[in-house]
Amino acid sequence: MVDEQVRERVLEAADRLYYTRGIQSVGMDELRLASGVSLKSLYRTFPSKAAIVLEVLDRRHALWTDGVTERVAAATTPRDKLLAIYDYLADWFLDDTFRGCGFINAFAELGSISPEVARRAREHKAGFQEYVARLVAGAGADASLAPQLSILAEGAQTTAAIAGTGEAAGHARRAAGILIDAAMPAALGWNPRDERHNNAR
Amino acid sequence: MVDEQVRERVLEAADRLYYTRGIQSVGMDELRLASGVSLKSLYRTFPSKAAIVLEVLDRRHALWTDGVTERVAAATTPRDKLLAIYDYLADWFLDDTFRGCGFINAFAELGSISPEVARRAREHKAGFQEYVARLVAGAGADASLAPQLSILAEGAQTTAAIAGTGEAAGHARRAAGILIDAAMPAALGWNPRDERHNNAR
DNA sequence: CCGCCTAGAGAACGTACGTTCTCAAGGCGC
DNA sequence: GCGCCTTGAGAACGTACGTTCTCTAGGCGG
Numbered sequence: 375m376v377d378e379q380v381r382e383r384v385l386e387a388a389d390r391l392y393y394t395r396g397i398q399s400v401g402m403d404e405l406r407l408a409s410g411v412s413l414k415s416l417y418r419t420f421p422s423k424a425a426i427v428l429e430v431l432d433r434r435h436a437l438w439t440d441g442v443t444e445r446v447a448a449a450t451t452p453r454d455k456l457l458a459i460y461d462y463l464a465d466w467f468l469d470d471t472f473r474g475c476g477f478i479n480a481f482a483e484l485g486s487i488s489p490e491v492a493r494r495a496r497e498h499k500a501g502f503q504e505y506v507a508r509l510v511a512g513a514g515a516d517a518s519l520a521p522q523l524s525i526l527a528e529g530a531q532t533t534a535a536i537a538g539t540g541e542a543a544g545h546a547r548r549a550a551g552i553l554i555d556a557a558m559p560a561a562l563g564w565n566p567r568d569e570r571h572n573n574a575r
Numbered sequence: 576m577v578d579e580q581v582r583e584r585v586l587e588a589a590d591r592l593y594y595t596r597g598i599q600s601v602g603m604d605e606l607r608l609a610s611g612v613s614l615k616s617l618y619r620t621f622p623s624k625a626a627i628v629l630e631v632l633d634r635r636h637a638l639w640t641d642g643v644t645e646r647v648a649a650a651t652t653p654r655d656k657l658l659a660i661y662d663y664l665a666d667w668f669l670d671d672t673f674r675g676c677g678f679i680n681a682f683a684e685l686g687s688i689s690p691e692v693a694r695r696a697r698e699h700k701a702g703f704q705e706y707v708a709r710l711v712a713g714a715g716a717d718a719s720l721a722p723q724l725s726i727l728a729e730g731a732q733t734t735a736a737i738a739g740t741g742e743a744a745g746h747a748r749r750a751a752g753i754l755i756d757a758a759m760p761a762a763l764g765w766n767p768r769d770e771r772h773n774n775a776r
Numbered sequence: 777c778c779g780c781c782t783a784g785a786g787a788a789c790g791t792a793c794g795t796t797c798t799c800a801a802g803g804c805g806c
Numbered sequence: 807g808c809g810c811c812t813t814g815a816g817a818a819c820g821t822a823c824g825t826t827c828t829c830t831a832g833g834c835g836g
Contacts, residue, residue, distance in 0.1 A: 375813090394687060395687050395688060396683070396684055396685070396687060396688065398599050398600075398684070399687075399688055401792075401793055401794080402793075402794060402795080403792095403793080403794095412813070412814045412815065412816095413795085413796090413814085413815085413816085414796095414812095414813065414814065414815085415813075415814080417794095417795070417796080418813095422794080422795085423793095423794065423795090473686075473687060474682075474683065475733075477737070478679065478683060478733050478737070479683035479684075480683075481675075481683075481736070481737055482597070482675065482679060482680035482681075482682075482683035482684055483597055483599070483680075483683055483684045484597070485674075485737075486595060486596050486597060486600075486674060487596060487597065487600050492737075495737050496737055496738065496739070499734065499737050499738065500738070518746070518749065521734075521742075521743070521746040522746055522747070522749065522750035524730070524734065525727055525730035525731055525734055525743055525746055525747050525750065526726055526727065526730055526750070527730070528729070528730035528733050528734050529725070529726035529727055529728070529729035529730025529731070529733070530726055530730070531733075532676075532679050532729050532730070532732075532733055533700065533722075533725065533726055533729050535682070536678070536679070536682055536686075536693075536696050536697055536700050537697065537700065537701070538697070541722075542722070542726055545719070545722040545723055545726055546723070546726050548719065548723065549723035549726065549727070549750075549754055552753065552754055552757045553750055553753055553754070556753045556757070576783085602822075602823055602824080603823075603824060603825080604822095604823080604824095613783070613784045613785070613786095614784085614785085614786085614825085614826090615782095615783065615784065615785085615826095616783070616784080618824095618825070618826080619783090623824080623825085624823095624824065624825090
């Protein structure tokens with residue numbers, strides 16, 4: 375089997391298994407079975423399980439970033455771009471494999487014993503916060519809005535994961551709408567009381 | 576050693592170790608060392624590690640509930656009672672042992688392989704959401720405020736844990752203030768635009 | 777002072793895991 | 807067609823863990 379094929383198969387299976395059942399609960403033998411790659415090829419392609427974990431996290435970061443970016447790009451107004459984040463979450467929460475944010479989970483499981491995992495989680499969250507900050511700046515809203523929206527997205531993910539329902543996305547979206555309206559300068563001709571812009575779900 | 580002493584020592588040490596390093600990373604031998612309780616007494620008092628984990632979670636739930644309740648009780652106005660939740664979080668985040676919500680962490684680590692752990696996490700979060708809902712009702716605010724405030728608290732905890740800083744508490748508190756003002760009926764004589772009530776930190 | 781019961785220390789046991797090694801089969805150059 | 811190199815399957819190895827067992831020491835009632 376070509377190296378590229380091995381990489382892809384292993385990372386795909388590892389991501390699925392680690393996300394579903396936790397990293398420490400999934401052994402290399404199970405990963406071999408699920409990926410259809412022999413242990414030999416596995417260790418020829420990756421130096422260790424720890425390395426696989428880090429690559430899985432990097433892959434997941436790219437998928438998340440692409441997904442959010444795409445969804446935001448599809449929205450037109452600056453306000454809708456901000457709210458699109460929560461629409462993306464709403465769809466994700468409905469996926470029946472949803473089990474919370476993989477980075478929060480990895481951090482909870484390994485953050486205190488693997489500095490590399492902790493760093494990946496920190497960078498993933500910092501990246502998202504910066505992205506939101508750019509959107510907020512683009513909307514001309516007060517900069518303090520950005521961490522507020524990030525915290526709402528974060529809270530929606532853990533709430534939805536533990537509750538096992540997706541309704542947190544809607545709650546977060548409505549809260550975000552209120553916070554955006556409060557942070558939007560009326561000077562830009564924006565009227566928070568205008569019902570047409572208050573497109574809550 | 577008296578049974579009561581054994582229980583307390585083991586649960587205290589287990590809570591500290593599990594919270595700091597994760598549950599699966601802490602073995603029974605280390606728990607024996609940290610608690611100063613022999614393996615024999617340990618297994619005389621608890622049937623298994625799984626049972627200890629569940630008792631630790633129950634204990635932690637009680638500690639959290641008491642801490643929040645006390646802090647809220649110290650506040651006077653309904654609005655300040657709601658904001659007191661974030662003051663409690665702010666203090667907690669400054670504790671240098673802070674490593675996120677123990678229930679989120681336990682759920683991330685074991686939620687998919689231990690239904691009991693998943694249940695504890697679900698009940699813990701549901702209990703908090705109901706508590707917030709009661710406070711919101713007591714404040715005469717719209718019921719939709721409750722899940723919004725819960726999600727903010729949730730997001731602040733994971734954000735603070737991964738970032739390693741406590742500033743998320745302040746961001747969540749300011750967002751909460753805005754959402755509370757938006758959900759408070761003006762009919763009760765409440766004026767959201769009144770600066771005197773807008774005691775952001 | 778003697779026997780019994782309990783507790784502590786740690787060895788022992790079974791299992792599981794990450795990683796490496798063995799061995800046989802198969803593809804490919806010559 | 808023959809030898810060599812790589813690959814796959816799985817055994818093997820070292821370690822760690824949860825749990826139980828062994829043995830010894832000591833406290834306490836009689």
